[in-house]
Amino acid sequence: EPEVTQTPSHQVTQMGQEVILRCVPISNHLYFYWYRQILGQKVEFLVSFYNNEISEKSEIFDDQFSVERPDGSNFTLKIRSTKLEDSAMYFCASSGLAGYNEQFFGPGTRLTVL
Amino acid sequence: GENVEQHPSTLSVQEGDSAVIKCTYSDSASNYFPWYKQELGKRPQLIIDIRSNVGEKKDQRIAVTLNKTAKHFSLHITETQPEDSAVYFCAASPYGGATNKLIFGTGTLLAVQP
Numbered sequence: 483e484p485e486v487t488q489t490p491s492h493q494v495t496q497m498g499q500e501v502i503l504r505c506v507p508i509s510n511h512l513y514f515y516w517y518r519q520i521l522g523q524k525v526e527f528l529v530s531f532y533n534n535e536i537s538e539k540s541e542i543f544d545d546q547f548s549v550e551r552p553d554g555s556n557f558t559l560k561i562r563s564t565k566l567e568d569s570a571m572y573f574c575a576s577s578g579l580a581g582y583n584e585q586f587f588g589p590g591t592r593l594t595v596l
Numbered sequence: 597g598e599n600v601e602q603h604p605s606t607l608s609v610q611e612g613d614s615a616v617i618k619c620t621y622s623d624s625a626s627n628y629f630p631w632y633k634q635e636l637g638k639r640p641q642l643i644i645d646i647r648s649n650v651g652e653k654k655d656q657r658i659a660v661t662l663n664k665t666a667k668h669f670s671l672h673i674t675e676t677q678p679e680d681s682a683v684y685f686c687a688a689s690p691y692g693g694a695t696n697k698l699i700f701g702t703g704t705l706l707a708v709q710p
Contacts, residue, residue: 513696525632525640525685525700538697573639577696584630585698587639 484508486588488574494594495564503559503591505574514557515575515585516549518542525573531557564595598623600688602701610709615673617704619686622667626688629662629669630698634683643684644671676708 516528529539575585627648632640659672687698
């Protein structure tokens with residue numbers, strides 16, 4: 483069964499550094515998402531992406547964040563200048579056709595900002 | 597703003613008993629309600645979902661009920677087993693359109709005692 487994959491599984495970085503988190507959504511899916519989960523808390527929506535552009539973003543997704551689909555398979559989340567409070571698990575998700583909302587999550591990238 | 601409340605935050609049951617987790621949502625435009633199971637350190641896994649044109653859906657030991665008027669939906673697990681122990685998240689999403697973001701509840705830690 484196809485799955486969403488993410489790399490790396492764990493990223494440690496210094497405050498102020500840039501990080502890029504990578505995701506490979508399920509191949510025939512059209513909608514892509516990033517969520518984050520601070521340890522012990524709920525999953526929070528960051529951004530949705532469709533047709534090569536952002537369709538919606540949350541308040542968390544400020545100017546430090548950007549997303550890109552650089553080719554036909556990868557979907558990336560960039561954090562330009564990381565802060566301590568960016569430490570969290572970041573999940574990528576994808577879903578298929580419009581009107582079919584089932585979202586399938588990747589295994590996550592644990593980001594630790596020191 | 598959009599919000600999903602979830603209760604209880606923790607639930608301990610004896611193996612074989614039933615477990616019920618309840619959620620309420622604020623956005624009346626929400627039409628899709630998935631439930632995710634998350635084991636420690638792993639990705640959220642979709643276990644069941646329901647759309648607003650249905651009042652109840654069942655899949656083996658798991659059922660979900662929806663009351664659109666009251667903006668409530670619930671997860672019912674019967675004949676619980678130790679492997680059901682996990683954190684369960686409800687979520688709500690508007691139906692269709694370019695944005696299918698999920699708004700998650702705060703999670704319920706279910707512990708099934710053997």
